[in-house]
Amino acid sequence: MGIPTEPIGSIPRSPELLAAMADHAAGRIGDDDLTAAQDAAVADTITRLEQIGCPVLVDGEQSKPSFATYPLHGLDALAGDGAVIPFADGHTRQLPRLTAGPFRYGQHAATYLRAALGHTGLPVKQAVIAPSALSLLYPADGIGDYPRKAFIDDLIAEAEADIRGCLDAGAHVVQLDFTEGRLSLKLDPSGGLLEQFVDLNNQVLERFSDAERARIGVHTCPGGDQDSTHSADVDYAGLLPKLFALRAGNFYVQLASEPDRGRVLDIIAAHLPAEAKIFVGVTDPIDPRVETPEEVRDRVLEAARHLPVDRLGTCDDCGFSPFADDTSTSRETAFAKIAARVQGTALAAESLGA
Secondary structure, X not given: OOOOEEOOOOOOOOHHHHHHHHHHHOOOOOHHHHHHHHHHHHXXXXXXXXXXXXXXXXXXXXOOOEOOOHHHOOOOOEEOOOOEEEOOOOOEEEOOEEOOOOOOOOOOOHHHHHHHHOOOOOOEEEEEEOHHHHHHHOOOOOOOOOOHHHHHHHHHHHHHHHHHHHHHHOOOEEXXXXXXXXXXXXXXXXXXXXXXXXXXXXXXXXXXXXXXXXXXXXEEOOOOEOOEOOOOOOOHHHHHHHHOOOOOOEEEEOOOOOOOHHHHHHHHXXXXXXXXXXXXXXXXXXXXXXXXXXXXXXXXXXXXXXXXXXXXXXXXXXXOOOEOOOOOOOHHHHHHHHHHHHHHHHHHHHHHOO
């Protein structure tokens, strides 16, 4: 089996798709033309990942507006003045604000997965947004005839349906994107908000069997947008012990860009969940320099000195373009980094006799 290696999710959209998105926004093309451009970009993404030798594929989120907001596609009960997420370079991203209930997803991730599966016979991974992120849609001052408890009940049911739909459609694994986990400690250093997020996500995860949870993972990172992060200054020591309380079978941990990887690996080893696999980040999507396979190999070997090899996998630190309009990393650079991850992981497996 070697050492498993998986992408995180997003890949910069193709130039043709970016042009189609601009034309669609300007009213020069219709929905059908945009859909055709999205499908072509998905097909190209999958073909190139196959050519690289990726054992597990993704669609690169070519059709998603962003990793976080795809469930809101087509919903009307939203205002534009929701929670603001500041990044280290000064730019921000803003979530919508829910204005009325009941809350229902306008789009489920299985739609993207089924489209991707139509282009390959290899395993396909599907990323979904964690319910904790969508909980930020509910306004602090409430919604008169739609109490927060009713919203949370609806959110849990929709998040379960999102994950279960992907499992039923044949996803190799379903990954919950939980970037708000590290951010929560910046917003609330006491850890109270993080505990709320973990509890909410576990209310969803507990609806699945042990066998199903073995195919569900959680991704943590300090954000990655326009070559900037929102919470890289937050110490992993406050996050990882609570993160590993999530009832998931796989954890994808940003690590390549950490200044002291050995310290983080010590924390992971001390709190390693029973039977879970840990996929460590070995490529940094924000760094424009492409890692060599030998560098990746050495990062895997470093991780293997702290973690059991049979519980170890590799991944990219984060998606390369979590928001569709993020072109800070080129598509070619992303594929080159992915190739280095695949090759370097194979070199490490050979060195370890895995």
